Amino acid sequence: xxxxxxxxxxxxxxxxxxxxxxxxxxxxxxxxxxxxxxxxxxxxxxxxxxxxxxxxxxxxxxxxxxxxxxxxxxxxxxxxxxxxxxxxxxxxxxxxxxxxxxxxxxxxxxxxxxxxxxxxxxxxxxxxxxxxxxxxxxxxxxxxxxxxxxxxxxxxxxxxxxxxxxxxxxxxxxxxxxxxxxxxxxxxxxxxxxxxxxxxxxxxxxxxxxxxxxxxxxxxxxxxxxxxxxxxxxxxxxxxxxxxxxxxxxxxxxxxxxxxxxxxxxxxxxxxxxxxx
Amino acid sequence: xxxxxxxxxxxxxxxxxxxxxxxxxxxxxxxxxxxxxxxxxxxxxxxxxxxxxxxxxxxxxxxxxxxxxxxxxxxxxxxxxxxxxxxxxxxxxxxxxxxxxxxxxxxxxxxxxxxxxxxxxxxxxxxxxxxxxxxxxxxxxxxxxxxxxxxxxxxxxxxxxxxxxxxxxxxxxxxxxxxxxxxxxxxxxxxxxxxxxxxxxxxxxxxxxxxxxxxxxxxxxxxxxxxxxxxxxxxxxxxxxxxxxxxxxxxxxxxxxxxxxxxxxxxxxxxxxxxxxxxxxxxxxxxxxxxxxxxxxxxxxxxxxxxxxxxxxx
Amino acid sequence: xxxxxxxxxxxxxxxxxxxxxxxxxxxxxxxxxxxxxxxxxxxxxxxxxxxxxxxxxxxxxxxxxxxxxxxxxxxxxxxxxxxxxxxxxxxxxxxxxxxxxxxxxxxxxxxxxxxxxxxxxxxxxxxxxxxxxxxxxxxxxxxxxxxxxxxxxxxxxxxxxxxxxxxxxxxxxxxxxxxxxxxxxxxxxxxxxxxxxxxxxxxxxxxxxxxxxxxxxxxxxxxxxxxxxxxxxxxxxxxxxxxxxxxxxxxxxxxxxxxxxxxxxxxxxxxx
Numbered sequence: 001x002x003x004x005x006x007x008x009x010x011x012x013x014x015x016x017x018x019x020x021x022x023x024x025x026x027x028x029x030x031x032x033x034x035x036x037x038x039x040x041x042x043x044x045x046x047x048x049x050x051x052x053x054x055x056x057x058x059x060x061x062x063x064x065x066x067x068x069x070x071x072x073x074x075x076x077x078x079x080x081x082x083x084x085x086x087x088x089x090x091x092x093x094x095x096x097x098x099x100x101x102x103x104x105x106x107x108x109x110x111x112x113x114x115x116x117x118x119x120x121x122x123x124x125x126x127x128x129x130x131x132x133x134x135x136x137x138x139x140x141x142x143x144x145x146x147x148x149x150x151x152x153x154x155x156x157x158x159x160x161x162x163x164x165x166x167x168x169x170x171x172x173x174x175x176x177x178x179x180x181x182x183x184x185x186x187x188x189x190x191x192x193x194x195x196x197x198x199x200x201x202x203x204x205x206x207x208x209x210x211x212x213x214x215x216x217x218x219x220x221x222x223x224x225x226x227x228x229x230x231x232x233x234x235x236x237x238x239x240x241x242x243x244x245x246x247x248x249x250x251x252x253x254x255x256x257x258x259x260x261x262x263x264x265x266x267x268x269x270x271x272x273x274x275x276x277x
Numbered sequence: 278x279x280x281x282x283x284x285x286x287x288x289x290x291x292x293x294x295x296x297x298x299x300x301x302x303x304x305x306x307x308x309x310x311x312x313x314x315x316x317x318x319x320x321x322x323x324x325x326x327x328x329x330x331x332x333x334x335x336x337x338x339x340x341x342x343x344x345x346x347x348x349x350x351x352x353x354x355x356x357x358x359x360x361x362x363x364x365x366x367x368x369x370x371x372x373x374x375x376x377x378x379x380x381x382x383x384x385x386x387x388x389x390x391x392x393x394x395x396x397x398x399x400x401x402x403x404x405x406x407x408x409x410x411x412x413x414x415x416x417x418x419x420x421x422x423x424x425x426x427x428x429x430x431x432x433x434x435x436x437x438x439x440x441x442x443x444x445x446x447x448x449x450x451x452x453x454x455x456x457x458x459x460x461x462x463x464x465x466x467x468x469x470x471x472x473x474x475x476x477x478x479x480x481x482x483x484x485x486x487x488x489x490x491x492x493x494x495x496x497x498x499x500x501x502x503x504x505x506x507x508x509x510x511x512x513x514x515x516x517x518x519x520x521x522x523x524x525x526x527x528x529x530x531x532x533x534x535x536x537x538x539x540x541x542x543x544x545x546x547x548x549x550x551x552x553x554x555x556x557x558x559x560x561x562x563x564x565x566x567x568x569x570x571x572x573x574x575x576x577x578x579x580x581x582x583x584x585x586x587x588x589x590x591x
Numbered sequence: 592x593x594x595x596x597x598x599x600x601x602x603x604x605x606x607x608x609x610x611x612x613x614x615x616x617x618x619x620x621x622x623x624x625x626x627x628x629x630x631x632x633x634x635x636x637x638x639x640x641x642x643x644x645x646x647x648x649x650x651x652x653x654x655x656x657x658x659x660x661x662x663x664x665x666x667x668x669x670x671x672x673x674x675x676x677x678x679x680x681x682x683x684x685x686x687x688x689x690x691x692x693x694x695x696x697x698x699x700x701x702x703x704x705x706x707x708x709x710x711x712x713x714x715x716x717x718x719x720x721x722x723x724x725x726x727x728x729x730x731x732x733x734x735x736x737x738x739x740x741x742x743x744x745x746x747x748x749x750x751x752x753x754x755x756x757x758x759x760x761x762x763x764x765x766x767x768x769x770x771x772x773x774x775x776x777x778x779x780x781x782x783x784x785x786x787x788x789x790x791x792x793x794x795x796x797x798x799x800x801x802x803x804x805x806x807x808x809x810x811x812x813x814x815x816x817x818x819x820x821x822x823x824x825x826x827x828x829x830x831x832x833x834x835x836x837x838x839x840x841x842x843x844x845x846x847x848x849x850x851x852x853x854x855x856x857x858x859x860x861x862x863x
Binding site for chain 2: 670791
């Protein structure tokens with residue numbers, strides 16, 4: 001199993017000049033003092049270093065950024081959501097007015113509300129794109145099956161976040177989309193009516209419904225999502241990032257010996273350069 | 278090991294409880310100064326007593342040599358102990374009670390989980406199913422409802438809870454039936470998925486009447502002439518008795534029970550209908566308990582929904 | 592199948608060795624890409640928020656005027672409304688349109704919970720359904736075909752859900768527009784108004800309004816079919832008598848007067 005083409009190496013970094021080296025050494029020395037203190041007492045610095053400097057396959061490309069982009073969108077939602085929670089008042093008499101207050105009166109409230117509203121759509125789009133990327137790369141196969149299951153659960157929870165959050169402005173679209181959504185759940189055999197009753201908090205949609213949805217949107221679902229994200233990231237670090245399957249330099253590519261070449265001719269000229277054998 | 282006097286080691290006093298007593302005495306003095314005088318005297322006595330004992334101990338240990346240390350346990354004694362527990366070489370000592378402790382820990386853990394989780398989960402889930410009261414709604418005097426005319430009535434199911442309980446019902450006075458005036462009260466929630474159903478016909482908005490309900494919430498009554506009822510969501514259509522005539526709805530429109538007390542129409546509670554034969558006061562209504570939209574009440578698909586939350590409510 | 596399991600473990604070991612030997616450190620090489628992409632995401636979100644806010648116009652309580660990205664506010668929730676067509680958020684449009692496809696009462700439960708649940712289960716258990724070690728997309732025809740079919744159907748359903756016309760509350764407000772755009776004579780106006788509020792637009796479309804349901808034809812050019820006033824009245828009284836098999840409900844109860852007005856309006860509708 002001999003490689004016929006040596007792998008590309010990154011060009012060597014020239015060492016800095018001696019004077020610069022002394023200065024950089026000094027800076028590093030000073031910075032390391034608190035970091036060493038922290039490392040000795042917790043081991044966290046070592047863990048972070050492992051995460052940052054771990055090796056990933058040399059052919060990871062821009063498609064691999066969709067996962068962290070989804071995480072960023074989630075963090076935007078979490079951040080703007082917390083700030084909105086400072087001013088939003090759940091309850092049928094007050095929700096609509098509090099949203100007006102946020103948008104009209106609170107400084108930059110319109111921006112936070114807008115980012116939360118559009119961030120939700122961006123989050124869902126990125127979720128689907130990331131899922132499609134993983135699917136195309138076949139990165140749900142051994143040993144990453146568990147990671148796919150966790151990721152799929154994240155997709156479902158993300159869409160539930162969208163559903164529960166949609167009711168909170170308490171306008172016509174919010175109310176009636178929720179009526180239909182809850183009734184959709186209610187048509188499930190046997191347990192459907194009970195699930196619908198639980199979501200509604202009673203026989204009819206009332207003030208209880210909006211507080212149930214608020215608690216789910218703010219506490220239950222984000223908690224579950226955060227926990228699953230941590231599990232998802234842990235699995236990614238532990239199992240490694242998969243190379244694009246069509247790549248020549250894919251990590252884990254089979255090392256079968258190359259078939260013998262035939263005589264070059266007019267139709268298939270001798271390969272040169274990178275493709276030379 | 279006690280350091281001897283004159284050692285270069287720092288002097289560490291032997292463990293003693295007298296300083297604690299002294300501190301308690303000082304604390305009593307301070308507290309007594311703030312709270313009550315007698316406590317000061319008690320505090321002084323305690324402080325003096327324990328202070329003296331402490332001082333005596335310190336001086337005594339500073340002048341007497343420390344006691345001889347007991348010789349370390351002999352290896353023979355250690356092996357004898359290990360033999361008693363029947364250990365192999367290199368194994369950690371286990372304790373015969375560990376099984377009991379394991380079971381007890383798990384058991385107590387289960388009890389704690391139960392004590393915390395059951396009330397919490399019960400609190401989260403049960404209120405949706407219990408204590409659902411259905412109030413009777415006063416829909417005004419009978420002269421608001423001329424015979425053979427439809428009214429689109431907007432009311433509050435529970436005026437105390439306000440606007441969120443606003444609902445619409447289509448009311449028709451069918452004239453005198455057996456045992457009193459006969460009314461048809463049809464709910465405007467589509468039984469496909471709950472969209473608001475519209476009356477298919479002209480509505481006289483300029484003849485809308487707004488009266489005050491008994492509990493103070495407004496009651497709106499608007500004359501309307503429906504040829505049938507239709508739903509904008511997916512094209513469901515019902516005739517004037519609520520029977521489904523077109524589209525995806527799975528049964529007839531829900532109706533309300535009503536009662537007439539002192540010449541006033543009262544709306545009692547909602548129930549589901551499979552279909553209605555006949556019209557007006559001669560209608561034969563195949564009634565069932567209230568069910569959610571999209572749920573069949575009869576037929577093969579009726580078996581999908583054998584039990585309803587309302588059946589559990591008392 | 593332990594031989595297959597052993598092969599998988601071998602491959603994974605080879606992968607790990609390759610990464611250690613030839614890989615690049617996550618920081619800064621891959622993390623740089625992540626950071627750039629995250630910046631793009633944040634800028635897009637903030638940009639959308641700004642465009643939405645600055646192009647819409649607030650005109651006091653109730654619904655605001657829409658900008659390039661929709662309205663700032665809708666009307667407050669009215670649980671007793673009779674003039675609103677519910678719609679979910681856009682990422683549920685594919686489910687929403689699925690419901691319009693399953694319009695027979697016996698199939699409702701398929702569209703509401705049947706199909707979505709089946710798809711969820713297949714999606715969740717995908718790694719256990721597809722156990723082949725092959726990862727190259729061109730050598731996984733079933734997977735690629737499934738992906739393309741799913742993506743296209745979800746895309747089409749979402750787009751159709753987005754563009755599905757709905758009978759809105761403003762049908763009555765459309766009447767002057769119809770009168771002008773289709774050059775309707777003055778005596779067609781009363782019929783047009785009754786037409787607009789009698790639920791006709793819940794199944795028929797007219798002049799771009801309304802929602803096509805259950806195969807109901809567009810009525811903008813109904814007059815060109817020259818069926819005559821009497822036919823229109825008879826049809827409205829009992830559609831299935833005139834058109835056997837028609838799912839349209841009877842409108843007899845509107846009364847002869849109103850039916851005549853509608854018939855005049857329909858016969859005058861020749862498009863424009």
